Amino acid sequence: MTGSLRERLGKFACSVACALVVGQGTVVAPSLAVRLTPEEKNTVSVFQKAKEGVVFITNLTNRQDLFTLDLKEIPQGAGSGFVWDDQGHIVTNFHVIKGASDVQITFQDQKVKHGRVVGYDEDRDIAILQVDEEALDAGSRSVEADTVGLGLGPPASIKGDKARGGTNSGAEAQKGGLGGNADGIAKPLPRGSSELLVVGQRVYAIGNPFGLDHTLTQGIVSGLGREITSGTGRPIYDVIQTDAAINPGNSGGPLLDSEGNVVGINTAIYSSTGTSAGVGFAIPIDPINLFVDQILKYGRVTQPILGISFAPDQLVDELGIEGILVLNAIEGGPASKAGMQATTRDSFGRLVLGDIVVGINGTECKNSSDLYRVLNKLAVGDVVSLSIIRGNSKQAIDVTLMDSNTVIPRISLQSALTAEDLGDFGDDEP
Structure with missing residues (x-):
């Protein structure tokens, strides 16, 4: 018998010894640490550390019983969320809790608690819940065991494709208020970049x-x-x-x-x-x-705005315009204060095009997506430089962004123009 063969047989005998029958026929499997690769060990570690901070969210709504006419809470959707901080805040998607009369949060240890909506931003599809301290009794839980097929609210849509999803809080969750580890505390998940x-x-x-x-x-x-x-x-x-x-x-x-x-x-x-x-x-x-x-x-996201309404991209393309055609500038809004001109009608009823935004902060602006992409990175109070086409000349104006909640539309119905007004533009005289 060669040395290499003896070596292989020795390794085989060693592996067999790791699975000897012990007691009443119970087989001892090799150590978990021996069987897992480094990559698998990392995966297991990630899951074990994170699972306590992930929660199951049930969206409940009131429905009237057809026979008794009593109002009952029934699940209308479900989703997930995760612990944001040690104050009892849970972050999830807005479409998960949209339209809910009540929200129930189930932790990893199966402890179920009520959740109150602290605030949300529908545009960005995020919501924050505050966990109530008191756990629900098993008999009062409205979470059904079989939630297969529950909707998640209005689906989010992918541009050009099809996709499916998808008041300030005063109380803080006290220690032990959240379900989770042996101490009864669900730790917030660490955040990366x-x-x-x-x-x-x-x-x-x-x-x-x-x-x-x-x-x-x-x-x-x-x-x-x-x-x-x-x-x-x-x-x-x-x-x-x-x-x-x-x-x-x-x-x-x-x-x-x-x-x-x-x-x-x-x-x-x-x-x-x-x-x-x-x-x-x-x-x-x-x-x-x-x-x-x-x-x-x-209690909300401060939304920086220019204070304008503009024609849909498709209509602007049909008119042969490249840029954003300003229909209206809200009175008292940032654009109005900066002197931006809106689309109007002359004394003969013909449309007179307003300013066309073709750039913002040095970035070319061909459509609304280009505009939103820049605005989403700015904050209330920032000054933006807009490149506009007014008549036959190109100009630059500076606009100080304002919070959307401080700008109230005050445009008279007689002077306000909508996208539908552009429908007869092709029939007007130049």
Whole structure:
């Protein structure tokens, strides 16, 4: 027998010894640490550390019983969320809790609690809940065991494709108020940076697809800088694309990097069937940090605006215009104060085109998406430089952005123009 053969037989005998029969026929499997690869060990570690901070959210609505006429709370949707801080705040997607009369939050230890809506931003599809301290009795829980097939509210839509998703708080959750580890405290998940992500990087999604709690899927960052559309029609930019399986029920759950840091919030999938097709989308965490801070401070996101209404891109294209055609400038708004001219009618009823925005802060502006992309990175009080075409000349004007909640439309119905007014533009004399 050769030395190499003896060596191989010795290794075989050693592996057999690791699985000897002990006691009444119980087989002892090899150590878990021996069987797992370094990559698998990291995956297990990420899941074990993060699972306590991921919650199952049930959207409840009131329905009247047809026979007794009594109002009952029934589930109308479900999704996921994760613990944001040690104050009892949970972050999720807005479409997960939209239209809810009540929200129930189930923790990893199956403790169920009420959630109050602290604030939300529908344009960016995010919402913050405050966990009530008192846990619900098992008999008062309205969460049904079988949640397969529950909707997640109005689906988010992908530009050009099909996608499916998807008052200030005064009380703070006291120690032991959240479900979770042995101490009864669900620790907030650590947050990373979405700006540092690269295509090909491994990521993990934890959520509750089809009501199956704390499900882990893994994949890679398949693409960056994607664009999807929120339920309000406003675009969400710089979205992360991943092939980590995301299904109905995953919405609002965290997308984690290999160190267990939250880098995004899972929000939509591209699918013709409503189930995962290997193309999922997550809102990046970097802008979410700013939005959540604003919601916790003001109860809403401070939205910087120019104070204009403009013609839809499709109509502008039909008119042969490249840029943003200003229909109206809100009286007292930023654009109005800067002297921006709106589209009007002359004494003969013919349309007189207003200013056409072709650039903002040195960035070319061909359509509304270009405008939103720049505005989303700015804050209230910032001064922007707009390049406009007025008549036959190109000009530059500076506009100080204002908060959308401080600008009230005060345009008379007689002078206000809408996109429909452009329909007869082609019949007017030049």
